[in-house]
Amino acid sequence: MSFLSLSSCLASLSAAEDPVGLSRALSELRSRHVSRAGGAGQFRRQGGLVPLVALLTEPSRAAALGASRRNLELALSLLANSCTEPGSRVQVRELGGIPALICILQSVCIDSIWNRVSRALGNLALDSQNSRIIHESGAVSSLVQILKTSQDVGCLQSCLRALRILGDSQPHRLSICQQGGLASCVQMLTSPHPDVVCAAVRAVCELSRGCSLDCAEQLSPAVPTLMALASEDQVKTAVHPAAFGTLCNLCNQGALRPMLGNAGIIKLLITKAIAVQGAPSRCFPLVRALCFCCREAVNRVRVRELGGLELLLDLLRSPQYRSVHHRITAAFLHFCHDTAALSLLGLGGLASLLAKRLEEVAWAAEEREGVQSLKEVPDEEEEKGAASFDFPPEPRSRKEQGSSEESLRSWLLSEGYINSLEDLPPEWIMDRENREESVKTMFSPKGKGSQIAKLSEKRTQLPHTSGHLLSCNSRIPEIFASPSVLGLRSPAPTEVYGPELPVLLLLSRFSQLSDTSSCLVSHPILKGLLTYVICHPNPSNRAARLLQRLTCDPLCLEAFIRTGSICTLRARLLLHDSPDEEGKERNRYPERAKELGHILLRNLCIQAESPFGVGLVTHMLVSGPQSDRQQCALCLPFIYRNDSSHRQNLLDGAIRLVLDQLMLSLDPVYFFHASECLSSILKPEGSPAPTKSSSPVSPSCCYQELFSQDQGDIVFVLDGGERLVGSRELVSKSCEVFCAMLQGGYAESQQREVHLREVPFCAFLPLLHYLHGCSQDSFCPTLQRLQKVEPDQELAQSPLAFTLAAAGRFLLPGLQCVLENTVRETVLTLDNLPSVYNLAEVHESVQLRRDCCRYLMKRLHPPQRRARTLLQLYEQAQDKQQLSQHLQDVLQGKD
Template identity: 40%
Template sequence: MAAAKPTLTDSLSFCLAQLTAAAGEGPGGGKDPATNETPLGRALLALRTRHIKAAGGIERFRARGGLRPLLALLRRAAAADSAPSPAGSGSAPSPVASAASIPAPSPGPAPAAVSPSTPSPPVRLRKTLDLALSILANCCTEGACRAEVRRLGGILPLVTILQCVKTDSIQNRTARALGNLAMEPESCGEIHSAGAVPLLVESLTACQDSQCLQSVVRALRNLADSPQHRLALAQQGAVRPLAELLAASPDPSLTSALVRALLELSRGCSRSCAEQLSLGGGLGPLVSMASHPKWAVREAAILILANLCAQGLVRPALGNAGGVEVLLGELRRRRDPNGASPISQQPLVRAVCLLCREAINRARLRDAGGLELLMGLLRDPRASAWHPRVVAALVGFLYDAGALGRLQALGLVPLLAGQLCGEGGDEDEDGREAASWDFPEERTPERAEAGSFRSLRSWLISEGYAAGPGDISPDWSPEHCPLPEPSEPVSPTPSAAGASIRTPRTLRTPRVQGRSPVAAAEEPWGQEGPALLLLSRFSQAPDPSGALVTEPALCGLLAYVTGAPGPPSPRALRILARLTCNPACLEAFVRSYGAALLRAWLVLGVAPDDWPTPRARPVRRSQHRELGEMLLQNLTVQAESPFGVGALTHLLLSGSPEDRVACALTLPFICRKPSLWRRLLLDQGGLRLLLTALTRPAPHPLFLFFAADSLSCLQGLVSPAVSPTSPPAIPTDLEPPSPCLYEPLLGPAPVPAPDLHFLLDSGLQLPAQRAASASASPFFWALLSGSFAEAQMDLVPLRDLSPGAAWPILHHLHGCRGCGAALKSMPLPGQPLLGSEAEEALEAAGRFLLPRLEEELEEAVGRIHLDPQGGPESVGEVFRLGRPRLAAHCVRWTLGPGQCPRKRALALVGLVEAAGEESGPLTEALLAVVMGTESESKGSSLDC
């Protein structure tokens, strides 16, 4: 078959020449395009179907200068068609907005006559426009062409054509060209400035062709490239027609284009966007499309619903349309282990939290399992950036008793306590338009009212507590001002007559009288504000002990109070005061070691993280000590009331083993009446119970720290006159040594001459006086003056005795008392005592029946290893020697009134480790020192 004969239109040069001539820029310029329609039409058709679509065709067309005559042709055609003409396939054109902005056609010869079969000039012009616009739209798919069109001023002619020519095909191609140009921010701004948006919006309502509508929708979507442009589109009414088309369109392709456009327009959703989308009936279709079979449509619809939640005015209607259940279900699906990534959950988390600001949506969210979902977010460490937003959302349930009960059962309180000192999330602050829409007509000029306050006011009015919004000041809000909390909560049981419960002077809040507005200074409202507000609400329950008087909750509150960079919120202090003033919480404070924790953290300045290794933290302020003493005084008032005495007695006598130990440990902190603590700790065996528990597995990480502090406090109660100085049994100053009576025997000319030598295992011979040695102890009297063979020997062997251990023995035998010989056998502090010459000397002193030497050696051990300024690590070493007097020395060093709390606790740890399974000696030593008894028999008499 022969090849097709080449035609003139196969040449790009020919087509460009025809285009240039028709545009009035070539040799044939000035002619009316209608007179040369057939060559121009063929050239335009060839450009569109062959040259532009060929590989690299758009680039060649732009490089050969084709865009300039193409745009000039569009200007001429637009100007020629700007006059009214009979309607073609579309609506009648509207007049040009600004004739000055449109170049007039070049003058030329009069148009030639046309036969009746030739199309009318407007029809030919529109065909020319159709082809030229198609070529331009295709060229604008490349960035270089878009920049060239913008440089040549090609945007304004397109806007003119969009305004003048209402034919669907031309509107379609013009919108497509504008949409392609809008892919660059510079062109997008010029299109907005040229006034194209109202014309595109008009096309949405006037056009019936699906392809044309898709091009217009795409152009609007591309024009929404920035927050300013999205706001401009919404303010010019671009959203409502899209929503109406979405509600009426059965075309799947158009539906897909509509949801994509609405997704772009709803980013950072403005008030105008939300209003128009709601008025256009788009909420219901969007909710339905959340289950669309096509993933792209489904995803876009869900994200649009999430974006709409940023506007409070549309959230109630969104909830009525089923949006709450849709968003919760999608977030639950993405939270699934096999679901989407955490980043994709962020808009849904924000939307669900915003839905909590209206009462009607809170009810739907609660019924749909939203509380469990929000609690799951709070427990997830991967969602830590959203935790502050979630906690703020839960504030909306502040006055929903059912929801609060459910949240408490799900474990909200410890999570809130953990949030008090957590790091802030990455969420941005919501604007005023996101506030609750429960009371949209009431707005203060200074600041937007908090959503939870509107909910409270709504509830007060509905329940009849307030006649109208005017009865409650809009300047008062639970999110910014303290709640009217009583300084003394109602007690479930009567307190002791005349007992006063202390509250901080700075914690008092104004009382509400009748319906007068509350005039109170605003409290600090940082990121911890929502968590503190919810905790304060929980603390106002008749018995908040089960949730708040627990170790996690107390640790969170105390960590916030002591670790806040500035003054802590008075609400946190009121929570602690309210809990300690509530008799229903007394047993919980005892069981959870809460009183001991308050004393350790606030009064002594030792937090759980500081034990056993201290951490670098700011210097403890005196306010913390004052607060701790006040809280313990509140617990003392409760403990010494008839109700408290009964509760403590029941715990100590009938509680579980763990509760009995906790009660015995806590009593010295909260009982000041001698009759009460003596009866509970001594008569009813509380002290013995505590001492016995020291060598058992610790029921609390800080148990030994608490126990050391408790025993020290009890010792102060038993002996209040003891001054905070070191115990007298451990001398603080070294006395001058006495004259040595043994050294004269060691010289070359001893006076008097020794009549005896002791032979050690090492072969060393030590001189001695027989008479002095025999009179020193019954052992040596029997050995040297009795019927033993040694009585007739001048060289008496002493077995199992090293030279260092024998040195203090021989000094003592010859009458030395305090000459310093005992100190020479002592190892230095930090060196082990077990296996040392000091232990050997002590054992030999006992074996040789030298009690005075034992006392001297024990005093030397205490002087060197139990120095008041020494470390606690030596206490256990000394106790391991197994000497009763040294054990008492160790306990007195540990429980001394002036001892550092940390050293005291570390010393008790060493004592417990040294005692091991043989806890009897340690128990008796502690009992004797605490009670001030000197003999073991007195200590044993306290055993019950």
């Protein structure tokens, strides 16, 4: 038998005169042309849909089709196959094929016809506009009726598939549910045919998305069946995810969650979530359902006992599940009154994870430049029905407008202000419009006092209008006339309803546990809290109150000391600096942060100065582990006031501990806290005021005045060939070394030219000026030039350093003192302090080294720069032990 080409089939389809030829053309098109890959699109482009749809819509052509049942089935099957292609679905809609299919569905009672029409409608419904037309045409009720009457397996599968596809939006799913479509699908779950069960459970899964209360009521009888389908292994592959999906959708309704928990949904969710934890896309619906189940007390117990808390903690740690971290945190909030669960979560490290989450929220708000709504928009599934069912809503039998009136009547009756409801006058209750207007007027900004007075007067006069209705000792006039009742209350403090609210509530609940210090007083948690308080554009006051609660707890004092948190609080709140963070953090409210810092340190000071605190600090400082002793020493100046009797008793040992650790550690964070600790011991002093001479003094040089004519009885020749004239008598008189050389028994005593080795010209010239009577008081230009050190020149290679070395070589303590004063007054800064100290070490200048230590500790310097200089000082010092001793002498006032 020869096969017909596509053009021949289309020609027969267009003619539609011979039923036999039409049947063969339809069969060929369905089985050979449209069924192959890309065949539907080619069929549409060749114009095949026009005559095909005309067979269903035009009466003259429909006669040839209706003459044969087989031709009708073939045409419907061909149309269904063609609608698998998007362009065909659009063209069928434009040709008016959808009403024709629905007409056939409603007028024919043959399973095979129903099957093909349902399959065609399902394919057409993949287009959202087609789905809307099908719903508006009333096809859903026909499909539901077919499910109730048909016994054909194929027909039932096609109807279930069509209903599943038609549930493409929440309004459409609600419409199907209201027309009984969901209930009919639920009945198919118990079918003996596996294919029907598979199609039914997939339809139920789709129709239960965004599960409403009506949907939940229709699905509640199917919970045992769904649990069995989700648990069994002897079912088709598509049944398991569909059954799980349906159960997860049902968890959206609080009214069903207790029943689902009794049916074993908690264990099923946890087991399945652990199995697919490596595939987040498959695990997300399970996590969402498990979080919903945490809203009821009966299910929370199961979640805790079956390992659900550990699972959620693991997911909270995983960055792959970042999109559901907020949901998990909100789920943990429902365990806030379960002490056993909180202890388990605390041991699992929830507090640290919450602090990290709080820090992320702060940085995210910082990136958004503070643009954040006060209340987040809830998710689609966060509807009214998803609320906890621990307290089911009471049914309301009365109208909304009468509820407030009835509650007021009941309250008056219960408090004994009236004996029965008849004691109230009918005119006392205003109608709703007048009552709303009165309230608006009473609380309006303008005329507030007069309106309250008028309303009070009206209420006071009400008993007299009814005469006998209210007794004379009734308190109703007093109540209504009281300004405390009618007056405006002060507005409640602004609360931030953002993603950080569950985090702060959980941390606040952790602070109320018996073992608060182990849960909350740690570096990561305080870091998150402080970052939120400092950097968030609109921080909640809960974070500050939580910090205050922790610092007021005596049991937390030891943890604050051991973890170094006291120094961290001071650095970030008072100094606005973070030594353990890269870069400079943005402090949006420095004054508020400083105020909070003073409050927290004051609380800790009160705890430390109590008898319990003194004993604790003394024990930690004297006999505790080395790490505890060091941390205790660092925070000691901050927790004891200057006038405290315990401060000085503990301070000497603390100073030694800090200095000993400085010789061993190169940690910048430790040096930061150590420099702040040591500098806080001393009373800071400002820079000395520059001395101003009353009248300008003209510079004079004794050396130039003596030898302006190159007169002299001795010439000093240096290594570079420089020749400097001098007076033998003045040089010998001013320096013992030269006295022995020039007037003793050495050969130089008989020479006019004396050669000096290893003395640079830049050093010997100032020395020679000094030996001939020049000084800084005379403003000798040569000595004055020593005060100028080039910015790019190292201090050790400067003329000042060489002159200081020469003064030491020729035993000139007076010149050494002058040069040291020059270094101290003009050269010593925070940037070159290590170089000055090294210079003092080389020339064994004890006082200059102490002056460097005093300058570092007693002057007001930026904390980071001071710490960096101290670190460089210890790195470059030749004798660290001697450096520590100099620092200790300065701190103890022995300099």
